[in-house]
Amino acid sequence: MSCNCCGKDQEKYQQLQAVIDAKKGTKGALMPVMQEAQSIFGYLPKEVQLFIAEGLGVTLSEVFGVATFYAQFVLEPQGEHVIGVCLGTACYVKGSQAVLDRLSEELDVPVGKTTKDGKFTLNATRCLGACGLAPVMMIGDEVYGRLTPDEIPAILAKY
Amino acid sequence: MDLVTLTIDGIKVQVPAGTTVLEAARSANIQIPTLCYLKDVNQIGACRMCLVDTGARALAAACVMPVSEGMVVKTNTPAVREARKVNMELLLSNHDRKCLTCVRSKNCELQTLAEELGVRDVRFEGAMSSHPIDDSSLSIVRDPGKCIQCRRCVAVCHKVQKVGVIGTVGRGFNTVIAPAFDEKLGDVGCINCGQCIMACPVGALREKDSTEEVWKAIGDPAKHVVVQPAPAVRVALGEEFGMPMGTRVTGKLAAALRRMGFDKIFDTNYGADVTIMEEGTELLNRIQNGGVLPMITSCSPGWIKYIEHYYPEFLPNLSSCKSPHEMLGAIIKSYYAEKNHIDPKDIYVVSVMPCVAKKFEAKRPELGNGELKDVDAVITTRELARMIKEAGIDFVNLPDEDFDPLMGESTGAAAIFGATGGVMEAALRTVADILEGKDLDAIEYTAVRGIEGVKEATVTVAGKEIKLAVANGTGNAEILMEKMKRGEADYTFIEVMGCPGGCVTGGGQPIVPARERMVTDPRVVRAKAIYEEDAAMAERKSHKNASVQKLYDEYLGKPNSHKAHELLHTHYVDRSGK
Structure with a gap:
C-alpha cells in the first residue's frame, strides 16, 4: 500500500498470471506467454522467467533456453528508445560500422547496452530490409537511411 | 500391428509401421x-551422423525418419559417406581434441566414430568456442x-530424471549446455545423480576425480586406509577390463583392492545389513507407534537431494538411516577403531x-562428528x-580372494541393494521374520x-497387509510424490532409487555406449548378476549376519538404540529455498 513500486509489479504479475491461465496446457504455450510477459514487463528478468516456469510447469532452463535463443527476447531493461544499426552486407559495405561506432561514442555506451540515464539502448542488427537506403538504422519505429557518422548528433538531439 | 516392407542396402526388411530407418537397419544388422x-531418451536428428539416402532430394537423418512401404534406403553411398565425414570434421573443428589426456x-563415441568414418584430417580451422x-x-x-551439443544430457536430465537443471543456452556458434542464468552446477537444484x-x-561431463587423494592416503604410512565397495560395483567393474556385461567379479575386486595397498578390505554390504537392522526396526516402530507413514528409504543420495x-x-x-557406506564409515571410526586401538583420526x-552423488553425500556436515567424517573419499567404479x-594390476587374471573378517561379511539381502527393489526386498526378509517370529523360507x-x-505390491505379513x-x-x-500430495498414497513403505534401474x-558405473544400449539393457543384465550374487550367499537375511549380531552384542545394544541413533542415523535439509 505504501510501496507504490511493489503495487505496480503486483499488477503486472496479475496480468501475467491471467496470460498463463489462458495458455496453460495448450501446445506451444511457452513462446506466446514469454512474448506477453515481455510486453508487460519490457524485458524478461529472472523473477519473471521463474514465474513463467512455475506457472506453466516447465523448467527454468527451458524458459531461459528459449529466451536466449530468440533475438526478440531481452533479459535486461531496455532504454526508452532502442537504436538498431544495420550491419547487414549492404549497410556494412556502405560504412554502417562507422555509424555504429559514432553512436557508441556519442552515447558513451557499448553495443548491446543501455545508457546510464536509461534513454537509449544501442544494438547492432542483421539486415533490416532497406538495403536501398544503406547504411540504415532504426530508432524505435523510425527509419534513418543514407547515413553519415556526422549526422548522428543532430538525430540524437531530436530524442 | 501394420508391417512395412522396405529395402536397406539391397536387403528386404519388414518392420512395424512407425519404426525409424535407424531401428529397421539395426534389425537387419546394418550399422548406421x-x-x-x-x-528411449534422445531422438532429435541433430548431429547428422546417421544420414542415409532414401531417394529423396536431400539425405535424411535415419534416427527420426519413419519407414514407409517400398522405401529404398542406401546407407553406404559416396554422397552419404562424404556428408557424414564433413559433419564429423565440422564437429571436430570446434572440439577440444586432447584425446590423449x-x-x-577409448570409451568416447566421437573418437570411435571419427576413426570408423576414416577421418584422418580436420580441414576446417576456425574460431573455437570458449566456455x-x-x-x-x-x-x-x-x-x-x-561438448558436441548432442543434448543427450539435457534429455536425460529433463525427461528421465525430471530435474532439468541443464539446458541449451544461446544460439548458433555461441550455444552452450549449461544451467540457466550462468549459474554453476553446484549452485542449482542438481541432484548429482550423474x-x-x-x-x-x-568427456564433457565426468565425475570429480578423487583418485589422487586416495593414492596419497594409501601412500601415507601414518594413515590406516580402509576401503569398502558397494554392492553394485562387483557386477559391473569387470566391464572396464573387457569382461562381458553381467560378470560377477567379487573375488577379483577384493584381490585388486588388497594389491592396491589398502590396509583393510571391508564391504559396504556389511553396512547394508546393518542398514536393514536399523531401517527394518524403524519401520516396525513407525507402524506400531503411529509414526509418519509411508516411510521412504534413504540409501540413495541422488534421491535424497x-x-x-x-x-x-x-x-x-x-x-532417518544413513546410507550403508556412511553407516559402515561411522562403525569403522568407532567400534573398529576402539577394538583395534587405532585413533579414529588416523583412519581414512x-x-x-x-x-x-555419494561424493556430495560424504561431504555433508551432518555425516560425521565435526572434523571426523564418516567417509573420507568416494571413488566411482570407473x-x-x-x-x-594405473597400479599395473592384471585384473582379469587375479585370483578370487575374500574381504577381511568382521566387516567384510554380508548376506544376500545386502547384495540386492544394488538393484531397484532390493532394499525393499531385503527389509521385508527381516521384518517378516520378526513379525512372524520364525525363520521363513519364502x-x-x-x-x-x-x-x-x-x-x-501388497504383502501379507503375520496377518497384516503391508502396501509397498x-x-x-x-x-x-515424482509420480509417487504427486500421488502423496493428492492424498492418494496409502502405502506403508516406499523404496526410491535416484537412478533408473537402481x-x-x-x-558412477561403467559407461555403456549408445550403440550397445540399442541392443543390451544394462539395468537388466547387471541386475541379473546381482540376484545371482544373492542366491550364492550362505545367509540371505540381514539379521542372520553373525558379524552384525556381534556388533550389536558388543557395541550398539539393540537396533535404534541411543548409540545406534548417534552413529547410524541422520537428518535432512530443506533446499527448496521456500
Whole structure:
C-alpha cells in the first residue's frame, strides 16, 4: 500500500498470471506467454522467467533456453528508445560500422547496452530490409537511411 | 500391428509401421552411425551422423525418419559417406581434441566414430568456442570445450530424471549446455545423480576425480586406509577390463583392492545389513507407534537431494538411516577403531561407489562428528578401474580372494541393494521374520523386482497387509510424490532409487555406449548378476549376519538404540529455498 513500486509489479504479475491461465496446457504455450510477459514487463528478468516456469510447469532452463535463443527476447531493461544499426552486407559495405561506432561514442555506451540515464539502448542488427537506403538504422519505429557518422548528433538531439 | 516392407542396402526388411530407418537397419544388422541418438531418451536428428539416402532430394537423418512401404534406403553411398565425414570434421573443428589426456579416451563415441568414418584430417580451422570448465559441483565436472551439443544430457536430465537443471543456452556458434542464468552446477537444484555423465558420448561431463587423494592416503604410512565397495560395483567393474556385461567379479575386486595397498578390505554390504537392522526396526516402530507413514528409504543420495529440493514437505517420511557406506564409515571410526586401538583420526575410509552423488553425500556436515567424517573419499567404479590400471594390476587374471573378517561379511539381502527393489526386498526378509517370529523360507519378493518405473505390491505379513511401492529414477519418484500430495498414497513403505534401474546403472558405473544400449539393457543384465550374487550367499537375511549380531552384542545394544541413533542415523535439509 505504501510501496507504490511493489503495487505496480503486483499488477503486472496479475496480468501475467491471467496470460498463463489462458495458455496453460495448450501446445506451444511457452513462446506466446514469454512474448506477453515481455510486453508487460519490457524485458524478461529472472523473477519473471521463474514465474513463467512455475506457472506453466516447465523448467527454468527451458524458459531461459528459449529466451536466449530468440533475438526478440531481452533479459535486461531496455532504454526508452532502442537504436538498431544495420550491419547487414549492404549497410556494412556502405560504412554502417562507422555509424555504429559514432553512436557508441556519442552515447558513451557499448553495443548491446543501455545508457546510464536509461534513454537509449544501442544494438547492432542483421539486415533490416532497406538495403536501398544503406547504411540504415532504426530508432524505435523510425527509419534513418543514407547515413553519415556526422549526422548522428543532430538525430540524437531530436530524442 | 501394420508391417512395412522396405529395402536397406539391397536387403528386404519388414518392420512395424512407425519404426525409424535407424531401428529397421539395426534389425537387419546394418550399422548406421549415431552420436546424438540415445535409445528411449534422445531422438532429435541433430548431429547428422546417421544420414542415409532414401531417394529423396536431400539425405535424411535415419534416427527420426519413419519407414514407409517400398522405401529404398542406401546407407553406404559416396554422397552419404562424404556428408557424414564433413559433419564429423565440422564437429571436430570446434572440439577440444586432447584425446590423449581425456578421461573418456577409448570409451568416447566421437573418437570411435571419427576413426570408423576414416577421418584422418580436420580441414576446417576456425574460431573455437570458449566456455570455462565448471567444477563447482562436488560430484560432476562440466567441460563445455569437449561438448558436441548432442543434448543427450539435457534429455536425460529433463525427461528421465525430471530435474532439468541443464539446458541449451544461446544460439548458433555461441550455444552452450549449461544451467540457466550462468549459474554453476553446484549452485542449482542438481541432484548429482550423474545420469548426464552416463548419457554423454564424450568427456564433457565426468565425475570429480578423487583418485589422487586416495593414492596419497594409501601412500601415507601414518594413515590406516580402509576401503569398502558397494554392492553394485562387483557386477559391473569387470566391464572396464573387457569382461562381458553381467560378470560377477567379487573375488577379483577384493584381490585388486588388497594389491592396491589398502590396509583393510571391508564391504559396504556389511553396512547394508546393518542398514536393514536399523531401517527394518524403524519401520516396525513407525507402524506400531503411529509414526509418519509411508516411510521412504534413504540409501540413495541422488534421491535424497531430489526430495530436499523438490518435495521438502515429505522429509519427515524419509527413514532417518544413513546410507550403508556412511553407516559402515561411522562403525569403522568407532567400534573398529576402539577394538583395534587405532585413533579414529588416523583412519581414512574410502568408499567405492556406483554413484557420483555419494561424493556430495560424504561431504555433508551432518555425516560425521565435526572434523571426523564418516567417509573420507568416494571413488566411482570407473575411478577404481583407472586406479587398478594405473597400479599395473592384471585384473582379469587375479585370483578370487575374500574381504577381511568382521566387516567384510554380508548376506544376500545386502547384495540386492544394488538393484531397484532390493532394499525393499531385503527389509521385508527381516521384518517378516520378526513379525512372524520364525525363520521363513519364502524370501524372494519377486513383485518388487524388475525395471518397471513404479512397482506396487501388497504383502501379507503375520496377518497384516503391508502396501509397498518402489520407484527407480527420480522421474518415477515424482509420480509417487504427486500421488502423496493428492492424498492418494496409502502405502506403508516406499523404496526410491535416484537412478533408473537402481545402483547397477548409477552415475558412477561403467559407461555403456549408445550403440550397445540399442541392443543390451544394462539395468537388466547387471541386475541379473546381482540376484545371482544373492542366491550364492550362505545367509540371505540381514539379521542372520553373525558379524552384525556381534556388533550389536558388543557395541550398539539393540537396533535404534541411543548409540545406534548417534552413529547410524541422520537428518535432512530443506533446499527448496521456500
